Amino acid sequence: MAASSQAFSGNLKKALAGLRRINLDGLRWRVFDAKGQVLGRLSSQIATVLQGKDKPTYAPNRDDGDMCIVLNAKDISVTGRKMTHKFYRWHTGYVGNLKERSLKDQMEKDPTEVIHKAVLRMLPRNKLRDDRERKLRIFSGSEHPFNDRPLEPFVMPPRNVREMRPRARRALVRAQKKLEQGNTMVNTQRKKEGADPSSGEVKTTEVTA
Template sequence: MKMVTAFTGNMKRAAAGLKRINLDGLRWRVFDAQGQVLGRLASQIATVVQGKDKPTYTPNRDDGDMCIVLNAKDVCVTGRKLTQKVYYWHTGQVLCICTIIMVCSYIGHLKKRTLKDQMTLDPTEVIRKAVLRMLPRNKLRDDRDRKLRIFPGSEHPFGDRPLEPYVMPPRSVREMRPRKRRAMIRAQKKAEQQQQNADGKKGKNGEARKKLHEDTILLKEDGAHTDCHSNGKPSVSKA
C-alpha cells in the first residue's frame, strides 16, 4: 500500500477539527479499504477509534487512535446490498415552547438513496455512516468522529505523520464464491430438479399405461371365456 502520495483534494475539509484533538501519544493507523467487505472493515475501524485494542481502554475516556481510511471507492459489499440497501433521511427542526423542547420531523418529505448511488456521489460517507452506527451514542461520539479521516483514493495530506498500516485479521470462514459461480450452481440445481420432475411424471404415466394395458387384457380374457361358455351350451330340441 502506498502511504505517501500527492494530495490534490480539499485540504480544508481533510484537516477540519484537528486542532480540537489532543494528538499526544496517539498513533496514526492507516486502513486500506480496497477489496474489503464494508461491515468487517467498519467493525475494525470502530474498535481502533474507540481504543478497544489497547490494554488501557476505559469506556468514559477517548483514548482511540487516529484512523485514516484510503481507497473508500473500492470497498466491497456482499449479496445484493449495492441495489437493495437504501439510506433514508428527512428534514426537521427543534422548537422551544415554554421550556418544552419539541422536535418536528417532516417525514412527508422523506428522501432515499441506494448504496450504489451513494458510492457514486460520495463513497466516504458510506464508510463513515457504517462506523458511526457502530459507536456508542454518548458524548464521546463526536470526538471519535473527528479522529476518522476517509479518502476516496490513495491520496491523503498526512504523509509527514508516523503512519502505521493496519493489518486486517484473517477470515476464519471460506471465501464466498463469485456471483456468476453461484448463479451457475443455482441454474444447474434448477435443471436437475426439472429433470427429476420430468422423470417422475414419465414413470407415473408409464405405470398408468401398464396398468391400463393389464386391465384391458383381463377384460378381453373374461370376454373370451364368456363366449366359450355360451357356445358350449347344449342345444334344446323343439318337441
C-alpha cells in the same frame, strides 16, 4: 504539513477540519486500505481502533482511540445484493419529503460517506462520540495530506470461517446418501434390462411374430 498539503488534490479544508480540537500527543496514526475489503468487517475494525478497544488500557469512560485514515473508499465491496437493496433515508423537515438513496447511488455520489455512516453507527452514543468521530479521516483515493505523520498500516485480521452447523451438515449428508442410492438404483435397473452401466446403452432384442 505544507509539502504534503501541496501534493494533496482533494478538499484540504475538510480533511484537516477539527484537528486542532484533538490532543495528538501519543496517538498512533493507523492507515486502513479499503480496497477489496468488506464494508462491515472493515467498519468494525475501525470502530474498535477509534474506541481504543485494541489496547490493554481501554476504559469505556476514556477516549484512548487512535487516529484512523481510510484510503481507497471507492473500492470498498459489499456482500449479497446490498448494492441495490440497501437504502439510506433522511427527512428534509418538510411534509412528505422523505428522501432515500441506494448504496449504489451513494457510492457514485460520495463513497466516503458510506464508510463514515457505517463506522459512526457502530460507536456508542455518548459524549465521547464526537471526539472519536473527529479522529476518523476517509479519502476516496490513495492521496491524503498526512504523509509527514508516523503512519502505521493496519493489517486486517484473518477471517474466521464458521464451520457448518450440525443441522445443515446432516441435511448435506442425507442429500449425498440419497443421490448415491439413486445412482445405485439406476445402475441396478440397467443391469436388469441387459445394459452396460458404464456405457449407458441398452440392449434390445428383436421379437418375431
